[in-house]
Amino acid sequence: MFSLRGSFIRIIGNKKVKSELKKEEVKRILVPNGRIGDMVCETPFLKALHKEFPKAEIDVYLDDVVAPLFKNCSYVNVILNKNKYKIIKKVKILKMLNLLYEAWTRRKKYDLYFIFTNEMRALSVLSLKILSPKYVISVYRREKFGIKKDELTIYDRYIKKAQSSHMRDIYLSGIEAITDEIIKDRKYEICLGNLENKYNNYFDKNKVNIIFNYLGGNFKKNLSYLELKESCSKLLEIKENIVVHIMTLPNKYEELLKQIESWNEKRIMICPETKDILDAAALIKYSDILASVDTGVVHAASAFNIPVISIFPNNENSIKYFSPMSDLSYIIKCEDKHYIKNFDKNLMCENIKDILKQKEKNLYEKHN
Incomplete structure (x- = not known):
């Protein structure tokens, strides 16, 4: 059945030739942001990502509440989200426009980008088109508007099923899609720095x-x-x-x-x-x-x-x-x-x- 939205997603969500990941060309990586719990679950992924691309910069955009988690993490660049207006998060149209604006400000800055949400949304695909990273690794999309889960070629590689449905393992599946090996070190990591022994006694x-x-x-x-x-x-x-x-x-x-x-x-x-x-x-x-x-x-x-x-x-x-x-x-x-x-x-x-x-x-x- 014809879907106008599905047709639009196909147009912006496909490219003629899929990019080939060349590790030596990966200089800058953008990883997903989130709240405190999301980011702690992401730490094994970040550690494995740094090990796989030791010379690459790893960027993450975080709110000031979450940012202190990575204060002492030498291999993650925390970029504070500049948007401090709560109304933008509450008004749908402003939230949508802000997503596209943020994608534009980061346009063509990244060689590697990971996506771990499976929505088949026109806005998300459009923002990815604007962001235009060289190589995108994504989970399979949710089938919608007559579009198959692995149909869109804007995603260069799709992630195989994770070891479990826990967010930690879903994140790690992104690295495993590159290495074709199971990551053994799956422990969370929080670097306390000079706070390490603050409450020892x-x-x-x-x-x-x-x-x-x-x-x-x-x-x-x-x-x-x-x-x-x-x-x-x-x-x-x-x-x-x-x-x-x-x-x-x-x-x-x-x-x-x-x-x-x-x-x-x-x-x-x-x-x-x-x-x-x-x-x-x-x-x-x-x-x-x-x-x-x-x-x-x-x-x-x-x-x-x-x-x-x-x-x-x-x-x-x-x-x-x-x-x-x-x-x-x-x-x-x-x-x-x-x-x-x-x-x-x-x-x-x-x-x-x-x-x-x-x-x-x-x-x-x-x-x-």
Whole structure:
């Protein structure tokens, strides 16, 4: 069946001759941007990309909230997004025009470009046409408007199926499409720099120090103060030596502090006020367990293999793409598809008990 949109996508999404990737000619690479969780999941890909193209510049455009993650990463060039007007993100036509403008400002600057989203959208194909990188590696497109998943030749190479549906493995499949080899090093990497030992002596090593994060990427993933109090109080019932440290954002610090003081519980305290996500990651590194709603700090904990309990809305795709990757990882799924609320706190406590038993077992095996 004829589709006007499909015809337009075919016109702009095809070129006569596919480009040939010549590694020695790759001088500058553009990689996908994203929020904190996306970018932590992307770190094994960035590391493998640098290994494959050691002389190439690797650029990523990030917001100032995410940028500190790569402050100490020598092989990634962070370019701050200049757009600070929130209205552009809220008004659809402005968002579309901004996407095309950004593509124009970066036009023909890149030798290699990766795409990991599979939408068959005219705007996305048009922006890629404007960007005009020499070589594009992409996942298969979602079949739409009568266009097959691998029909468009603007994409020079399509990525084979990833090892799993997790975003980490999807990213790594982009490198595997070049090397035709499975990448073995799949660990997250956060370079702390001079923050490496900042919180080494912050936690009492005779206690079980649990960081609890109640704030997500949007209000739908935030826990209320009432549910936060119930959750923390429940954790204290497990063992007498458990201390719960609640993590919050700098602009919520004073408000949370007043709440915690009103609870009058010495084993529930507020985490120190952290400057940015890198500072928060440095703190998480020295905790014993992280319990958190689904958000970026979950992946920061996985970078240091801190045991994680992650609370998700009832969204299988979100769990599939962004489940925690620590050796000891647990997922609690809420009943609601969009909101994180009324989660199973008894299950959370059982998960904590399992983690403590496993840690004791590991410690015993290490000394015997």
